[in-house]
Amino acid sequence: MKSKLDKIDFKILEILQNDCRITTKKLAERLNLSSTPVFERIKKLEKEGFIDKYVAILNERKIGLKQTIFIGVKLKGHTRSYLQNFLKQVNSFEEVTECYQVSGNFDFLVKIVIADIDAYETFVQTKLSLISEIGNVHSYIAIKKGKNTTHLDLSFLKDSLE
Amino acid sequence: MKSKLDKIDFKILEILQNDCRITTKKLAERLNLSSTPVFERIKKLEKEGFIDKYVAILNERKIGLKQTIFIGVKLKGHTRSYLQNFLKQVNSFEEVTECYQVSGNFDFLVKIVIADIDAYETFVQTKLSLISEIGNVHSYIAIKKGKNTTHLDLSFLKDSLE
DNA sequence: GGTGAAAACATCTTCAA
DNA sequence: TTGAAGATGTTTTCACC
Numbered sequence: 001m002k003s004k005l006d007k008i009d010f011k012i013l014e015i016l017q018n019d020c021r022i023t024t025k026k027l028a029e030r031l032n033l034s035s036t037p038v039f040e041r042i043k044k045l046e047k048e049g050f051i052d053k054y055v056a057i058l059n060e061r062k063i064g065l066k067q068t069i070f071i072g073v074k075l076k077g078h079t080r081s082y083l084q085n086f087l088k089q090v091n092s093f094e095e096v097t098e099c100y101q102v103s104g105n106f107d108f109l110v111k112i113v114i115a116d117i118d119a120y121e122t123f124v125q126t127k128l129s130l131i132s133e134i135g136n137v138h139s140y141i142a143i144k145k146g147k148n149t150t151h152l153d154l155s156f157l158k159d160s161l162e
Numbered sequence: 163m164k165s166k167l168d169k170i171d172f173k174i175l176e177i178l179q180n181d182c183r184i185t186t187k188k189l190a191e192r193l194n195l196s197s198t199p200v201f202e203r204i205k206k207l208e209k210e211g212f213i214d215k216y217v218a219i220l221n222e223r224k225i226g227l228k229q230t231i232f233i234g235v236k237l238k239g240h241t242r243s244y245l246q247n248f249l250k251q252v253n254s255f256e257e258v259t260e261c262y263q264v265s266g267n268f269d270f271l272v273k274i275v276i277a278d279i280d281a282y283e284t285f286v287q288t289k290l291s292l293i294s295e296i297g298n299v300h301s302y303i304a305i306k307k308g309k310n311t312t313h314l315d316l317s318f319l320k321d322s323l324e
Numbered sequence: 325g326g327t328g329a330a331a332a333c334a335t336c337t338t339c340a341a
Numbered sequence: 342t343t344g345a346a347g348a349t350g351t352t353t354t355c356a357c358c
Contacts, residue, residue, distance in 0.1 A: 013225075016218035020182065023351060034327055039353070052219045055312050056178035059214045063175075065314055068262060070232075070271055072302075087308050094315035099308030100230060109232055109302055115318050140234075140271055146249050146261030150217050150312055152227055153256035156277050185334060196344055201336075 003048065006162045008033070010154060012041055013050065017151050020054045057150065065113050068142040069120055071128070072106035076135040083107075086133040095123055106138070117141070167212070169323050170195070172316060174203055175212065179313050182216045219312065227275050230304040231282055233290070234268035238297040245269075248295040257285055268300070279303070 005013075008031060015027060028038040045051050060066070075082050083101065090099050090110055098111035114120050120141075128134070167175075170193060177189060190200040207213050222228070237244050245263065252261050252272055260273035276282050282303075290296070 013218070013220060017220060019216060020218040021216045024353095025351065035352080036328085036354085037326060049221050049224050052221045054181060054183045054216065054218055056175070056182040056216055057214045057312060058175060058179060058314055059211050060314065062211050063314065063316065064319065070262070070264065087306075091309045094317060096309055097312070097314070098310050100232070100302075100304035100310075101306035101308070102232065102302035102304055104300060104302040106302065108308075109304075113314055119318065138266060140262075140264035140266040140268065142262040142264055142271075144249075144263035146263070146270075146272075147253045147258055148260050148262075150219060150259070152220055152222060152225065152259070152275055154225065155256060156281065157226065186336095187334065196342090197335080198337095198344075199342065 003044070004160075004162050005050070005157065008037075009041055009045060009050075010157055010161055012038065012045065014154060016042075016051065016054075017154075060113060064115055066116050067112075067114050067120055068145065069112045069114065070140040070142070071110040071112065072138040072140070073108040073110060074105075074135045074137070075107045075133050077133070078107070082133045086131060089131045090128075093123075093127055095127075167319065167323060171203055171207060171212075172319055172323055174200065174207065176316060178204075178213065178216075222275060226277055228278050229274075229276050229282060230307065231274045231276065232302040232304070233272040233274065234300040234302070235270040235272060236267075236297045236299070237269045237295050239295070240269070244295045248293060251293045252290075255285075255289055257289075 011031060012027065015022060015030065024035045024039045024042065027042075028035045031038060042051075060068075073086075075086055086108065087099065087101070090096055090108070095112050095114050096110055097113050098109075100109050101107060102109050112120065112123065114123060128137070173193060174189065177184060177192065186197050186201045186204065189204075190197045193200060204213075222230075235248075237248055248270065249261065249263070252258055252270070257274050257276050258272055259275050260271075262271050263269060264271050274282065274285065276285060290299070
């Protein structure tokens, strides 16, 4: 079951990363294949876990989520339970979209997408600051958005494809 | 054309954020409506820009992208052209999935998703370090992943819905 | 690995209520 | 707005290469 990807799988993933609502038929046309093998390949890619899910990407600004903020967090201690407790709590916050334990002068980097600065202050006061494991934090408030994509660069695969 | 969202739109967005391949029919069943109004609402949400796109989310680890790295960047100068040149170049790198100009002790935060540390070093040497506007950088290498989602928290809308 | 045809299912229009 | 119905297109299976 641990199959390698070939060039066709690669192209399918590339296309689905940009538009997952394309029909199997159209996808097959773009690959010069019939629907059947494309359909089966997609099912295989889903089943084997290369594709996690299919989602709608919403327009943050349009919805009213105008602020993105990164928070660098340093914990008070670094025992296993400190790390686990912190992660469990921070992951439970709906406003948090990403959280990574990192090397460097922070223990964690946390990304928040939230309505505005007022909502952020409320979030810090009513949620974040209640996590007792936190030592100190540094906020990086996004003042301009550059790139923000879910598209992963698969070009590194090109050489290793069967 | 600038219509507000109501509770049904809100629920549709919630569902599509988690699974955009659900059929209109099933979505309508979950909302206790017929297909027609649900279909029309989705088209409206797309047309008015609440929904940006529909994408497949790939499994980074499975694909072979094992490293996530955040880079805090300080530029040499802060004129308009410095900022624009930096953004233009960094946005063009396929390995970069996010980039924000931020307040705080960095000018920019950049997120990289890449195969491994070796590939990261190559990236820095052959791409990042060629951006002449960069003063200095600090890398935060993710050593453990917490949350990583495209799901936005819409609960803040609940009170303002028509 | 692949094709092409056919059945099952979903979409999208139209229309009357 | 709804719901039903029909034309069209898509998904999925199957027999075969």
